[in-house]
Amino acid sequence: MLWLYVDFPQLQLDSVGDKLCEQQIPLIVVNGQHNAVVQANQAAIDCGVQLGFGLGRAISLSQQMQVINYDEKLTNKLLEQMTQSAYQVIADIALMPPHGLLLRLSPMFVLYDDLAGCWQRVQAWLNNLQVSYRGATAFSPQAARLIASTLTLSQTQISDDKRLIDQWLSKTPINALNASEKIIEQLLAIGISSVGALLDLPMAQLALRFDSDFLTYISQIKGDIPLVIDFYLPQTPFCFYRDLNYELHTTVHLTPVLHKILDELSHYLRVRDKLALSIEITLELRDKPALIVTVYSSQGEQSAAAWQTLTQLQLERVELIAPVIALEVNCHDISSKITISEDLLSQASHGAKRQRLSKAQLLSLLHAKLGEDNVTQLDYHSSHLPEVVNGLTVSTPQSRCEAVELSSITERVRGGLRPSYLLDKPEPLTMAVSIFQGPERLCSHWWQKNPVTRDYYIAKNSQQQWCWVFQIPNGQWFLHGYFG
Amino acid sequence: MSYSELFCQSNFSFLTGASQPQELVTQAAFYGYDAIAITDECSVAGVVRAYSEIKDNKLNIKLIVGAMFRLGDLKVVVLCPDRAAYGELCRIISNSRRRASKGHYELSTWDLMSLKRALLLFIPSGNPKSDEHWLTWLVKYHRDRLHIGLTCYLTMGEAHYHRHCVSLAKTHQLDVVACGGVLMHSKKRLALQHTLHAIKAGCDIQSLGSNALSNSEYALRPLHQLVKLHQSEYLINASKLANRCHFELSQLRYEYPSEVLPSKHSADSYLRLLVAKGIEKRFPAGVDEHIQATIDKELSLISEQSYQYFFLTVYDIVQFAKREGILYQGRGSAANSIVCYCLEITAVDPQQISVLFERFISKERNEPPDIDVDFEHQRREEVFQYIYQKYGRKRAALAATVITYRLKSAIRDVGKALGLCETQLDYFIKNLNRRDQTTPWYEQLSQHGLDLSTPLAQHFVDLVHEILGFPRHLSQHVGGFVISSGPLHELVPVENAAMVDRTVIQWDKEDLQTLGLLKVDVLALGMLSAIAKSFTMLNKYYGHDYTIADITRYGDDPQVFSTISRADTVGIFQIESRAQMSMLPRLKPQCYYDLVVQIAIVRPGPIQGDMVHPYLKRRDGIEPISYPSEAVKAVLERTLGVPIFQEQVIKLAMVAAGFSGGEADQLRRAMAKWQRNGKLYPFKEKLLNGMSERGYSAEFAERIFKQICGFGEYGFPESHSASFAVLAYVSAWLKYYYPSVFYCALLNSYPMGFYSPAQLVQDATRHAVTIYDVDINASNYDHTLEPIKTIDSKQQPFALRLGLRQIKGLSRQAADTVIAQRPTAGYQKLSDIKGLGYEQHTVTQKDLNALASSGALHSFGDNRYVLRWLMMDDLYDLPLFRPLAPSVHDKVQQPAYITRPDDQDNLIEDYQTLGLSLQHHPIALLQRHNQLGRFTQVQHLINIPHQKPVTVIGVVTGRQSPGTASGVTFVTLEDHTGSSNVIVWQATAHAQKQAFLTSRILKVQGILEREGDVCHIIAGKLTDLSHLLDKLNPKARHFH
Structure with a gap:
C-alpha cells in the first residue's frame, strides 16, 4: 500500500497573505507558550532565523522582523478546509494535525492509472491551494511522514520504488522521529543518528531497552503494524428539493408541503442523533429571484413539530412578491445533542400538565415571531457605569439564556439606591430640581475613548418625581433615570 | 483647623497602594495635616522611608506608625502611641506573617486580644451582623483604646453606611474618627491604582469591573474638602487620637547581644583587651606613633558611639570561622579600621595602604559602621547556622531587599493590565536596547510598532513611568544579618523568606542605616573556597601548611608578578577578565600596591573619569608628575597624582577644600547616587570655593570636580581594593607555584569565577x-x-x-x-x-x-x-x-x-x-580534517605585526558589551593554543548580525592591533563556521 504524506509547515504564515512576503519582510510565527519560532518565511530564514529559536534571539537578527502569534485553532481550521477540498481528488484522506495530510494512494490508481497520474492530480490540487508544502511517499504512513518532515519547502520525493524509499528513510536523521526528546537523546548517545541505523537494530534488543510505545512506533514505520487512521468522511448535509406542480401564492399554503419535508429532516436528525440549529428554506419564485428564509433554534431541535412551529411563525412575516414554484430546504448547522438541565423541583403544581418551554425554546419562538433584532434581554455586567451595569443586549439565536445571580447584584447595591427606570442615554436636565442626596462620585473608563466623571444626586423635580441626575466637570447637568 | 490622617496605605501594601511613603508624607505636609499614619497591610516596611523623608526635608508633620489588618470581615487599623505599643505591633505582624507562606499573613484573634497598649481603629464593613459581632468582641478587650474609623469615598450607598457607623458608635459608646482609607497621595494616581489592582488580580483593567475603585476619593484631600465631607467632631477626634501618639522611630535603640562578653568585663574593656592582643599578633615589631594614635582615636570613637558590642559580635563570628577552619576576609570600608585589623576581621595591613577611618565611622556620619565579611561560599551556610544557633531565630534574621519594578517588568505588567497582547509585549521587551542612552525606551518601542499617538499608548507610557521603582515584594538580602539582644520582632517585624528556615525583617539595608541599626554582612566568595581547598591539598599532598598571612608575609614575589604582568591570569581573583588582561601588560604590576591599583583602575569610574590614561602615561614616564601642593601630594603621590580611589577624593576634599571628615563622607555618598538625584552639585560650590581659598587654581579645582562626577558610584574604595588584592596575589602565587593544586581547587569550587x-x-x-x-x-x-x-x-x-x-x-x-x-x-x-x-x-x-x-x-x-x-x-x-x-x-x-x-x-x-574534552579541541579537530583553511593560531599572533591583516578562528567563549564601551562588543575566541580578543564595532555587528549573534565557531578576518604586549583584532568580516562540526558527521547535537 502506497501512502503520500503532505506537510504544510507554514500554514498560518501562508494565510497571512502575499503583502508581507512580496515586501520581503521577515516574518515569523511564534508559539508564545513554548517561546519558540514555529514558522518562518524565507526573508526571516535569510536573516538567520531557525525554527526553535526563542523570540528574543529571532528578532535580534533583524530590526524589520514581524511577529505573529501562533494560532492553533486557525491552523486546524485551515487544515480542515484543505481536507474538504482534497476530497475532490482523493478518497482516502486523514488529517494529521497540526499541519499534515495523509493520503492513501494505491486505491486511486484504478482511477488515475498509476502513481504519475495520481500525483499529477494531487499536485494540481496542491498548487491551486497556493500554500507551501512538501511531500513524500512510502509504504507506511509513519515512514511517509518521517521522510516528508525532513524535506525543504516545495521539495517532494514521490516514488513507488521500495528500494529508493528505503534509501530515503534510512538517511532520515533521528531527530525527525516523532518521539520524546529523552528517547532521541538515548539513541544519539548510542550512536544511532539516522532512522536507517535505528531500523537495523534488532527488535529483541530494542525491546530490552525501550518501552512498548516506541517499539510500536518503529513497527509502524517498518509497516509491520498498521497505524490506526481516522479517514475523513464528509458530512452529508440535509438537502431536500421539491418542485411544485402548481403555484402557491401565500405562505399558508406552503405549510403542508413543508411539514412533509420537515418530517424528513426530523428523520435525518434522529438517525444521526443530532440537532439542527438552523434551516434554510429557499423559495423559488416565478420570474423573481429566489427568497431565502433562515429559521433558527437557540437550543437546537430534532422534532418535526418544533421546526414546524418555528417555520410557521417565521413564514408569517414573509411577504411573497411572486408565486412559489419550488422550494428547497437545507440544513448545514448541526450539532450534537445538548442536555438542557431543568430544575426538577420547580415543576408545575399538583398534577396539572403544562406545556413548558425551555428558555432557549422561548427565545427561538420570539426570534421567529418578532425578528432577531427585536428580542433583547437584560444583562448584568460588572461595571461602575450604570448604563453598562443594567444594559439591554440583543440576544442572538446563538446566545444562551443564562440566569444571572441575583444575590450578587443585591449584595452590591445593598444600602445604595438605583432608579427603577434608567434612561437609555442620559438627557440634558432641562427642569429645576431639588437635591436630596449625593454626590455619588464616579470616575471610570479612563482607558477608553470617553472617560467618565460624574457626580450623581437623587433629586426631586417640580412634578415631585424622584430623579437620578448627575453633573459633569464642566458644570452641565443630566437626567439619567427615575426612582419608582 | 487641623487634621491627622490615621489610615493610609503606601505602595508597600504591594499592588494596592499607589504612592510612595515619601510622596504621602510630603503631600500631607503640603496640605497642612498635623500628622499622618502610614498603615500598610500587616507591614511596617514603608515607615522608615516616610520617616527619612520627613527628617531630611524637615517636613512639619508627625509620623505615626501603624498597620492595617484583615481577619475575615474584620478590618482594623492598629496605631502605636508609644514604644511598647510598637513592640506589640511588630509582634503581631511577625506572628501573622510567620503563620503563612511568603507574602501572606494570617492574623488570629489571639493576636488582637494580646494588644495592651496599641490604639485600634475599627473600620465597619457595612454588614450589620458582622460589624456588631466584631465590635462587641473588640470592645470587650480594648474599650479604652478603640474607635470607629469613618471613611468617606462618595460611593454608592454611603449615606446609609455612615448612618450605620454612627449607630454602632452610639450603641457601643465609642468615638467616631474621620479617616481617609488613603491609597494614593494624589487623585491623578487613580489610573495607576487600577493598574496595580489588575496586576494583583491577574486580569486586565476592563475585567476588574465594579471591583475597581469607582473614583479617586481614595487620595489625600485638602483640608477644605475634608471639612465638607466630615463632621467637625469626627475631624477633631482624629486629631485627638493622633495627639495620643508619641512614638518615633528614632526611639528605637539597638541593643546588641551580650553573650559575646565574658564575665568581669565590660564591653569597652573587653574590646580593648582584644585589640591589645591583636596588636601583639599583627605588629610583632611594635606600632609606630601614627598607628597607635589611630588605634586610640578609633577606640575612643567606638566607645563614644557605643559600637563596642558590634565589633565584638563580628569578632565572635570570625573567631567561629577561624576555629572551624573556614576562610574569611573582611572588606569594604572596614578595611580602613586598624581595630578591625587587630581583631583579625580584616587582613589588610594598614601600613600598606592609606587608611581613612572617617570612611568607616565618623561622628558626622551618625550611622553605624558597615562591616562586610566574605566567607568561603561553600561553607557560608555553617556561619549562618552558627548565628541562628547562638542567638536563636527570634534574635537573628536577614535584612530584606525590596524588589522593585524595573523597565522590563513594568512594560510587561502594565501592558498586560491594559490588555495588550503578551507576545507583542515580549516583542517590545526583546527589542529594547537599554544601553541606548540617547533614545528613550518608548521611542524605541515606537520603532517597533507602538503607536504613540493613540490614547492607549499614551496611558501605557505614563503608567510605566509611574510604576518604575514601585516595590513588588520583599526578598532576602544576600547575607545581611540583624542580631539583637532581645526578640527581634519587638524591634522590627520578621516574616518568612522563600527559602526554608529563613526569616527576614521587613526593612532593607537603607532603612537599617537610616535608623542606625546594625547589620553584619555575612557574604560568600568563591575564591576563598578555592584558596581554602588549595591549602588543604597542599597539606595533604605536599605536607605544606600555609595560610593567607604566610603567603603575604613572603613579600612581593617577582616571579609571580611576572606572570601577572604577562596577563597569564586565567582563574586569578579579580584580574582574570578580558579587560583586566588587557590592562595588565600595560600597567605591569610589580608589587602588592600595584595590584591594589590594578584592581581599582579597571572600573567604569576611573575609565569615565578619564584617569586611566594619565596614570599609565605617568607610570611609563611619558607624562610628568606634578602636584599643586604638598598636601595634595600626600594624598595622590602613591597614585602618581591621579585620583583612583574614593578615599582619595574624600581626602582631597578634606585637605584641599577644607571639608571635615564627615562632610567629605557626605560628598562620597552624594557621589554614589548623583546621576540619579543630582545631589552632587550642592557640593561643587563648597569644593571650588574651598580650593580657591587655599590657593588652588580654578582649573585644578574644576578638574577634580569633573573627576568626581566621572567617578560616580563606580569607583572602588582603596580599602576594598586592598582586601581583594590580597586574595588576587595569593591566588596568583598558588597558580604559579602549585598549578595542579590551584586548578583542582578552582574546579572543586565551581561555579565561581569568570x-x-x-x-x-x-x-x-x-x-x-x-x-x-x-x-x-x-x-x-x-x-x-x-x-x-x-x-x-x-x-x-x-x-x-x-x-x-x-x-x-x-x-x-x-x-x-x-x-x-x-x-x-x-x-x-x-x-x-x-x-x-x-x-x-x-x-x-x-x-x-x-x-x-x-x-x-x-x-x-x-x-x-x-x-x-x-x-x-x-x-x-x-x-x-x-x-x-x-x-x-x-x-x-x-x-x-x-x-x-x-x-x-x-x-x-x-x-x-562533561562540559569539556581532554582529547581534542574542536578547532584542532577541524584543522586536522582540513576544514578551516588558512588562519593564525593564537600562539602565533605574537608574530603578526601591528596593523596587519589577520584571520583567526575559534570557539566563541565570551561576548561582552560593557556600558562604557559605546556599543562595542568584545568577543573572546579560543583555539587549542589559547584565547584571542576580538573587537567588534557596532556597525560591524549590525551588518553581520547572524554570524555575530549566533556563531559557536567564528572566523574573523580583521586587522591586528598591538600596544606593547597587548594585542586585539579589530573585526572586519565575520563568518559562522559552526556548521563545520556537523558537516564532519551530520548529527543533531552540538558540542556547545
Whole structure:
C-alpha cells in the first residue's frame, strides 16, 4: 500500500497573505507558550532565523522582523478546509494535525492509472491551494511522514520504488522521529543518528531497552503494524428539493408541503442523533429571484413539530412578491445533542400538565415571531457605569439564556439606591430640581475613548418625581433615570 | 483647623497602594495635616522611608506608625502611641506573617486580644451582623483604646453606611474618627491604582469591573474638602487620637547581644583587651606613633558611639570561622579600621595602604559602621547556622531587599493590565536596547510598532513611568544579618523568606542605616573556597601548611608578578577578565600596591573619569608628575597624582577644600547616587570655593570636580581594593607555584569565577598540568590529585584526576553510592555497576547512562556507545545472567549494529556529558580534517605585526558589551593554543548580525592591533563556521 504524506509547515504564515512576503519582510510565527519560532518565511530564514529559536534571539537578527502569534485553532481550521477540498481528488484522506495530510494512494490508481497520474492530480490540487508544502511517499504512513518532515519547502520525493524509499528513510536523521526528546537523546548517545541505523537494530534488543510505545512506533514505520487512521468522511448535509406542480401564492399554503419535508429532516436528525440549529428554506419564485428564509433554534431541535412551529411563525412575516414554484430546504448547522438541565423541583403544581418551554425554546419562538433584532434581554455586567451595569443586549439565536445571580447584584447595591427606570442615554436636565442626596462620585473608563466623571444626586423635580441626575466637570447637568 | 490622617496605605501594601511613603508624607505636609499614619497591610516596611523623608526635608508633620489588618470581615487599623505599643505591633505582624507562606499573613484573634497598649481603629464593613459581632468582641478587650474609623469615598450607598457607623458608635459608646482609607497621595494616581489592582488580580483593567475603585476619593484631600465631607467632631477626634501618639522611630535603640562578653568585663574593656592582643599578633615589631594614635582615636570613637558590642559580635563570628577552619576576609570600608585589623576581621595591613577611618565611622556620619565579611561560599551556610544557633531565630534574621519594578517588568505588567497582547509585549521587551542612552525606551518601542499617538499608548507610557521603582515584594538580602539582644520582632517585624528556615525583617539595608541599626554582612566568595581547598591539598599532598598571612608575609614575589604582568591570569581573583588582561601588560604590576591599583583602575569610574590614561602615561614616564601642593601630594603621590580611589577624593576634599571628615563622607555618598538625584552639585560650590581659598587654581579645582562626577558610584574604595588584592596575589602565587593544586581547587569550587571548567582545563594543560579522565574506579566525587604515572620533568608532579562531579546528569547521591560501594580493587564487572541501580535506590538508570556516556567506564571498553547500550540492557540484572556480564578483563563485545564513535563523536559526547574534552579541541579537530583553511593560531599572533591583516578562528567563549564601551562588543575566541580578543564595532555587528549573534565557531578576518604586549583584532568580516562540526558527521547535537 502506497501512502503520500503532505506537510504544510507554514500554514498560518501562508494565510497571512502575499503583502508581507512580496515586501520581503521577515516574518515569523511564534508559539508564545513554548517561546519558540514555529514558522518562518524565507526573508526571516535569510536573516538567520531557525525554527526553535526563542523570540528574543529571532528578532535580534533583524530590526524589520514581524511577529505573529501562533494560532492553533486557525491552523486546524485551515487544515480542515484543505481536507474538504482534497476530497475532490482523493478518497482516502486523514488529517494529521497540526499541519499534515495523509493520503492513501494505491486505491486511486484504478482511477488515475498509476502513481504519475495520481500525483499529477494531487499536485494540481496542491498548487491551486497556493500554500507551501512538501511531500513524500512510502509504504507506511509513519515512514511517509518521517521522510516528508525532513524535506525543504516545495521539495517532494514521490516514488513507488521500495528500494529508493528505503534509501530515503534510512538517511532520515533521528531527530525527525516523532518521539520524546529523552528517547532521541538515548539513541544519539548510542550512536544511532539516522532512522536507517535505528531500523537495523534488532527488535529483541530494542525491546530490552525501550518501552512498548516506541517499539510500536518503529513497527509502524517498518509497516509491520498498521497505524490506526481516522479517514475523513464528509458530512452529508440535509438537502431536500421539491418542485411544485402548481403555484402557491401565500405562505399558508406552503405549510403542508413543508411539514412533509420537515418530517424528513426530523428523520435525518434522529438517525444521526443530532440537532439542527438552523434551516434554510429557499423559495423559488416565478420570474423573481429566489427568497431565502433562515429559521433558527437557540437550543437546537430534532422534532418535526418544533421546526414546524418555528417555520410557521417565521413564514408569517414573509411577504411573497411572486408565486412559489419550488422550494428547497437545507440544513448545514448541526450539532450534537445538548442536555438542557431543568430544575426538577420547580415543576408545575399538583398534577396539572403544562406545556413548558425551555428558555432557549422561548427565545427561538420570539426570534421567529418578532425578528432577531427585536428580542433583547437584560444583562448584568460588572461595571461602575450604570448604563453598562443594567444594559439591554440583543440576544442572538446563538446566545444562551443564562440566569444571572441575583444575590450578587443585591449584595452590591445593598444600602445604595438605583432608579427603577434608567434612561437609555442620559438627557440634558432641562427642569429645576431639588437635591436630596449625593454626590455619588464616579470616575471610570479612563482607558477608553470617553472617560467618565460624574457626580450623581437623587433629586426631586417640580412634578415631585424622584430623579437620578448627575453633573459633569464642566458644570452641565443630566437626567439619567427615575426612582419608582 | 487641623487634621491627622490615621489610615493610609503606601505602595508597600504591594499592588494596592499607589504612592510612595515619601510622596504621602510630603503631600500631607503640603496640605497642612498635623500628622499622618502610614498603615500598610500587616507591614511596617514603608515607615522608615516616610520617616527619612520627613527628617531630611524637615517636613512639619508627625509620623505615626501603624498597620492595617484583615481577619475575615474584620478590618482594623492598629496605631502605636508609644514604644511598647510598637513592640506589640511588630509582634503581631511577625506572628501573622510567620503563620503563612511568603507574602501572606494570617492574623488570629489571639493576636488582637494580646494588644495592651496599641490604639485600634475599627473600620465597619457595612454588614450589620458582622460589624456588631466584631465590635462587641473588640470592645470587650480594648474599650479604652478603640474607635470607629469613618471613611468617606462618595460611593454608592454611603449615606446609609455612615448612618450605620454612627449607630454602632452610639450603641457601643465609642468615638467616631474621620479617616481617609488613603491609597494614593494624589487623585491623578487613580489610573495607576487600577493598574496595580489588575496586576494583583491577574486580569486586565476592563475585567476588574465594579471591583475597581469607582473614583479617586481614595487620595489625600485638602483640608477644605475634608471639612465638607466630615463632621467637625469626627475631624477633631482624629486629631485627638493622633495627639495620643508619641512614638518615633528614632526611639528605637539597638541593643546588641551580650553573650559575646565574658564575665568581669565590660564591653569597652573587653574590646580593648582584644585589640591589645591583636596588636601583639599583627605588629610583632611594635606600632609606630601614627598607628597607635589611630588605634586610640578609633577606640575612643567606638566607645563614644557605643559600637563596642558590634565589633565584638563580628569578632565572635570570625573567631567561629577561624576555629572551624573556614576562610574569611573582611572588606569594604572596614578595611580602613586598624581595630578591625587587630581583631583579625580584616587582613589588610594598614601600613600598606592609606587608611581613612572617617570612611568607616565618623561622628558626622551618625550611622553605624558597615562591616562586610566574605566567607568561603561553600561553607557560608555553617556561619549562618552558627548565628541562628547562638542567638536563636527570634534574635537573628536577614535584612530584606525590596524588589522593585524595573523597565522590563513594568512594560510587561502594565501592558498586560491594559490588555495588550503578551507576545507583542515580549516583542517590545526583546527589542529594547537599554544601553541606548540617547533614545528613550518608548521611542524605541515606537520603532517597533507602538503607536504613540493613540490614547492607549499614551496611558501605557505614563503608567510605566509611574510604576518604575514601585516595590513588588520583599526578598532576602544576600547575607545581611540583624542580631539583637532581645526578640527581634519587638524591634522590627520578621516574616518568612522563600527559602526554608529563613526569616527576614521587613526593612532593607537603607532603612537599617537610616535608623542606625546594625547589620553584619555575612557574604560568600568563591575564591576563598578555592584558596581554602588549595591549602588543604597542599597539606595533604605536599605536607605544606600555609595560610593567607604566610603567603603575604613572603613579600612581593617577582616571579609571580611576572606572570601577572604577562596577563597569564586565567582563574586569578579579580584580574582574570578580558579587560583586566588587557590592562595588565600595560600597567605591569610589580608589587602588592600595584595590584591594589590594578584592581581599582579597571572600573567604569576611573575609565569615565578619564584617569586611566594619565596614570599609565605617568607610570611609563611619558607624562610628568606634578602636584599643586604638598598636601595634595600626600594624598595622590602613591597614585602618581591621579585620583583612583574614593578615599582619595574624600581626602582631597578634606585637605584641599577644607571639608571635615564627615562632610567629605557626605560628598562620597552624594557621589554614589548623583546621576540619579543630582545631589552632587550642592557640593561643587563648597569644593571650588574651598580650593580657591587655599590657593588652588580654578582649573585644578574644576578638574577634580569633573573627576568626581566621572567617578560616580563606580569607583572602588582603596580599602576594598586592598582586601581583594590580597586574595588576587595569593591566588596568583598558588597558580604559579602549585598549578595542579590551584586548578583542582578552582574546579572543586565551581561555579565561581569568570571561566568555564573547559577553559580552566585548557589553561591547566598549558601550564603543564596533566589531566586524567573521569574513571569510575579512580575518581572521587571531587577532583583530586594523583602522582603522574610517567615521570616527565616538563609536567607537574601531580596530575589532576577529574571527579564524578563533572558528569552532567549524575546525581550526588549516585556518585556517593558508587564511591562507597566501590571495592578496593575497583569494579570488575559491568553488572556490578548495573547492579547498583538494581539494589540501591540512589542510583537510577539516568545515573548509569550518564556514567556510560561520560567515558567513566572506559576501563570496560573504549566504545562508549556500546557501554551505554549495555547499561540500558536490563538482562544482566537477572541473577541468572549476571555472571555473563562483561568484566574489566573481558573485551566488551561490539555488536555490529552499534557503531564506533569517531573523534568528533567523542568530542560531542565529552562536551555533552562533561562540559569539556581532554582529547581534542574542536578547532584542532577541524584543522586536522582540513576544514578551516588558512588562519593564525593564537600562539602565533605574537608574530603578526601591528596593523596587519589577520584571520583567526575559534570557539566563541565570551561576548561582552560593557556600558562604557559605546556599543562595542568584545568577543573572546579560543583555539587549542589559547584565547584571542576580538573587537567588534557596532556597525560591524549590525551588518553581520547572524554570524555575530549566533556563531559557536567564528572566523574573523580583521586587522591586528598591538600596544606593547597587548594585542586585539579589530573585526572586519565575520563568518559562522559552526556548521563545520556537523558537516564532519551530520548529527543533531552540538558540542556547545
